[in-house]
Amino acid sequence: MANDTIQRVRTPAADERRFIEEALVAVGAPAGDAGLVAEILLASDLRGIESHGIARLRWFYVDRLRRGTIEAHPHATVLRETPTSLAIDAGNGLGHPASHRAMTRTIAKARESGVCFTTVRNSNHYGIAGYYAMMALPHDMIGISSTDSIHFAVPTFGRDKLLGTNPFAYAIPAGDEPPFVLDFATTTVTYGKLEVYERMGKPLEPGWAVDAEGATTTDATLARHSGALLPLGGYGTDGGGHKGYGLGVLSEILCGVLAGGAFGRGLSLIEGPEHVGGHTGHFFGAIRIDTLRDVADFKADMDAELRTFKSSRPAAGHDRVYVSGEIEHEHEIENAAQGVPHLPKVWDDVDALAAELGIRPMQRL
Amino acid sequence: MANDTIQRVRTPAADERRFIEEALVAVGAPAGDAGLVAEILLASDLRGIESHGIARLRWFYVDRLRRGTIEAHPHATVLRETPTSLAIDAGNGLGHPASHRAMTRTIAKARESGVCFTTVRNSNHYGIAGYYAMMALPHDMIGISSTDSIHFAVPTFGRDKLLGTNPFAYAIPAGDEPPFVLDFATTTVTYGKLEVYERMGKPLEPGWAVDAEGATTTDATLARHSGALLPLGGYGTDGGGHKGYGLGVLSEILCGVLAGGAFGRGLSLIEGPEHVGGHTGHFFGAIRIDTLRDVADFKADMDAELRTFKSSRPAAGHDRVYVSGEIEHEHEIENAAQGVPHLPKVWDDVDALAAELGIRPMQRL
Numbered sequence: 001m002a003n004d005t006i007q008r009v010r011t012p013a014a015d016e017r018r019f020i021e022e023a024l025v026a027v028g029a030p031a032g033d034a035g036l037v038a039e040i041l042l043a044s045d046l047r048g049i050e051s052h053g054i055a056r057l058r059w060f061y062v063d064r065l066r067r068g069t070i071e072a073h074p075h076a077t078v079l080r081e082t083p084t085s086l087a088i089d090a091g092n093g094l095g096h097p098a099s100h101r102a103m104t105r106t107i108a109k110a111r112e113s114g115v116c117f118t119t120v121r122n123s124n125h126y127g128i129a130g131y132y133a134m135m136a137l138p139h140d141m142i143g144i145s146s147t148d149s150i151h152f153a154v155p156t157f158g159r160d161k162l163l164g165t166n167p168f169a170y171a172i173p174a175g176d177e178p179p180f181v182l183d184f185a186t187t188t189v190t191y192g193k194l195e196v197y198e199r200m201g202k203p204l205e206p207g208w209a210v211d212a213e214g215a216t217t218t219d220a221t222l223a224r225h226s227g228a229l230l231p232l233g234g235y236g237t238d239g240g241g242h243k244g245y246g247l248g249v250l251s252e253i254l255c256g257v258l259a260g261g262a263f264g265r266g267l268s269l270i271e272g273p274e275h276v277g278g279h280t281g282h283f284f285g286a287i288r289i290d291t292l293r294d295v296a297d298f299k300a301d302m303d304a305e306l307r308t309f310k311s312s313r314p315a316a317g318h319d320r321v322y323v324s325g326e327i328e329h330e331h332e333i334e335n336a337a338q339g340v341p342h343l344p345k346v347w348d349d350v351d352a353l354a355a356e357l358g359i360r361p362m363q364r365l
Numbered sequence: 366m367a368n369d370t371i372q373r374v375r376t377p378a379a380d381e382r383r384f385i386e387e388a389l390v391a392v393g394a395p396a397g398d399a400g401l402v403a404e405i406l407l408a409s410d411l412r413g414i415e416s417h418g419i420a421r422l423r424w425f426y427v428d429r430l431r432r433g434t435i436e437a438h439p440h441a442t443v444l445r446e447t448p449t450s451l452a453i454d455a456g457n458g459l460g461h462p463a464s465h466r467a468m469t470r471t472i473a474k475a476r477e478s479g480v481c482f483t484t485v486r487n488s489n490h491y492g493i494a495g496y497y498a499m500m501a502l503p504h505d506m507i508g509i510s511s512t513d514s515i516h517f518a519v520p521t522f523g524r525d526k527l528l529g530t531n532p533f534a535y536a537i538p539a540g541d542e543p544p545f546v547l548d549f550a551t552t553t554v555t556y557g558k559l560e561v562y563e564r565m566g567k568p569l570e571p572g573w574a575v576d577a578e579g580a581t582t583t584d585a586t587l588a589r590h591s592g593a594l595l596p597l598g599g600y601g602t603d604g605g606g607h608k609g610y611g612l613g614v615l616s617e618i619l620c621g622v623l624a625g626g627a628f629g630r631g632l633s634l635i636e637g638p639e640h641v642g643g644h645t646g647h648f649f650g651a652i653r654i655d656t657l658r659d660v661a662d663f664k665a666d667m668d669a670e671l672r673t674f675k676s677s678r679p680a681a682g683h684d685r686v687y688v689s690g691e692i693e694h695e696h697e698i699e700n701a702a703q704g705v706p707h708l709p710k711v712w713d714d715v716d717a718l719a720a721e722l723g724i725r726p727m728q729r730l
Contacts, residue, residue: 084449084479085656114449115480119657158686160677170615180618182611188604205603207572214680232605233597238570239553239604240597246547246689249674250535253545257666260658264673291450292484293625301622308629309614312525315579321523324611 010339048331092278095126121261129169130183144285159214166251175299181325207234255281375704413696457643460491486626494534495548509650524579531616540664546690572599
């Protein structure tokens with residue numbers, strides 16, 4: 001999120017979408033797939049989650065398609081299907097279209113059966129977990145989404161990197177209030193945060209990272225180059241680190257083991273040119289609210305519940321209590337109106353990519 | 366958990382079960398209900414979760430039945446039912462039998478439909494969340510359980526107590542390995558931990574609690590008498606406190622709002638004689654593994670996944686990496702063989718209760 005003071009450059013949302021689509025088509029992706037990636041990267045940037053938007057376009061998607069570690073024309077297959085379940089092999093294609101189609105089918109099946117869970121194996125990085133969970137909202141369903149990821153974190157009292165940032169997302173509709181959207185990594189912070197702190201020469205907060213021996217450290221350089229992240233709750237068990245560790249394993253069980261895909265030391269995701277495709281797995285769910293309660297009553301009570309928190313007294317030094325998804329919702333409204341903001345470094349990369357691929361650069365506002 | 370050095374007294378598991386059952390029958394509970402409470406409190410003590418076992422028998426169940434704030438003969442009703450869902454009103458009865466029956470039906474429905482989610486409203490304290498999730502294990506299902514609770518914690522950057530310890534539990538079967546059982550409060554610590562630290566005169570860890578103004582504090586007395594607990598992740602957002610806060614709200618949405626029961630400021634649970642019954646809600650789920658993957662393959666891979674963590678290198682100063690549920694599983698084996706351990710204070714309470722109710726005291730080993 002834009003919690004710094006660096007000036008952003010803005011672009012119209014429609015032009016960011018156009019740019020991403022053209023870039024992916026230029027490296028061989030079908031137009032339909034490119035459009036879905038564009039939609040989801042744009043949604044991330046609109047919601048203020050800059051780390052998962054266009055900033056990843058080159059390194060995570062364009063370059064991997066060019067190198068062929070992601071299949072531009074994957075052969076996806078259904079491994080197992082019942083009225084309440086779907087298990088898909090994504091054929092090592094782009095993660096976003098595979099996931100968008102998986103969640104679309106999950107919702108359709110939940111409409112018939114009340115609930116559906118879906119696994120996707122042999123996929124790739126899918127962007128923000130929350131996007132897929134939020135797809136359930138217009139259907140008056142609760143949406144669930146998780147993905148495993150490259151291993152950045154140690155288990156509690158361990159020193160081997162065995163856990164990804166493994167996010168979980170839950171989206172629940174309200175009435176007049178914006179929906180409740182909880183989308184969180186099961187590590188305390190992301191790897192990107194270590195990079196930012198190293199660049200600023202700032203010590204890390206305790207509970208974020210360990211050194212090579214698994215001992216807690218606040219040295220960003222040490223943590224980044226020979227250490228690892230810690231699970232949500234921090235080092236050891238005092239702050240509940242074993243809970244974040246358990247949630248991280250839960251994600252890998254659902255997205256890896258249950259999906260019949262890569263997991264454990266076999267999940268050898270690597271960033272950069274050594275990246276191996278198809279190791280990522282996802283988990284999706286949709287639950288129809290009216291199978292448990294009248295939807296209008298539920299939404300009215302959701303408004304009341306969310307307002308209870310929002311209208312509660314802030315702590316000393318703070319002026320507002322937020323609920324999950326509220327800040328992102330406000331970013332979305334602001335950025336849709338004023339243009340999508342990007343860091344100067346991201347603009348430079350996007351401009352260079354445009355020149356390289358021979359497509360029209362993204363429009364600056 | 367028994368992470369202190371106080372000497373315990375042990376009792377045979379069968380006699381603890383007998384004692385709890387007789388105590389509840391003595392205050393008017395039907396034998397079947399009393400047996401289920403006994404089964405679940407005993408399971409908690411066997412697993413080393415002393416806070417949720419017989420230690421609560423008098424204050425949470427016997428006294429509330431005597432005062433009539435919990436109905437001994439509740440009239441439970443089904444509010445809504447589909448092949449994949451069940452919504453129950455527990456009629457303000459004991460939480461354990463209502464939850465045991467709800468999870469039993471959840472599993473039966475999941476056997477037919479592949480998956481089922483169940484809400485229970487107008488219930489009471491149900492003990493350990495993990496028990497109900499674990500009921501799914503012998504059926505080769507993933508079990509899910511959550512409950513809302515008395516409000517002890519503030520939202521991120523807030524000062525009003527609006528969140529319970531709101532635990533989530535997930536149980537997933539393995540093959541030769543013990544199952545993966547993640548059962549965690551969405552607060553950093555429980556209220557009981559503040560009491561223990563106050564008694565010892567020890568400062569709290571940062572991230573556990575706030576004072577009356579919502580500012581972080583390590584003063585146990587201050588926190589306990591005028592402050593509140595913090596969500597998992599601690600104060601503010603640096604350690605991910607907003608994630609624990611979101612998980613706490615998620616639990617209250619599922620157990621309160623979706624169940625059509627009490628939530629928000631209407632969830633006025635109070636301990637002690639002012640307790641009002643029927644404000645607690647629960648959420649249960651069961652997912653049949655074979656709807657997504659062959660069970661034998663899944664279990665073999667679960668063994669491999671759990672062993673990956675267990676065989677990984679421990680951090681400096683530690684000799685072992687555990688997985689979720691492993692420590693409790695080892696307690697269970699030890700305590701079933703050697704007798705269930707209890708603190709001297711708990712024994713005194715149990716002996717006093719025996720005399721008061723005219724039932725045979727629990728046997729000391």
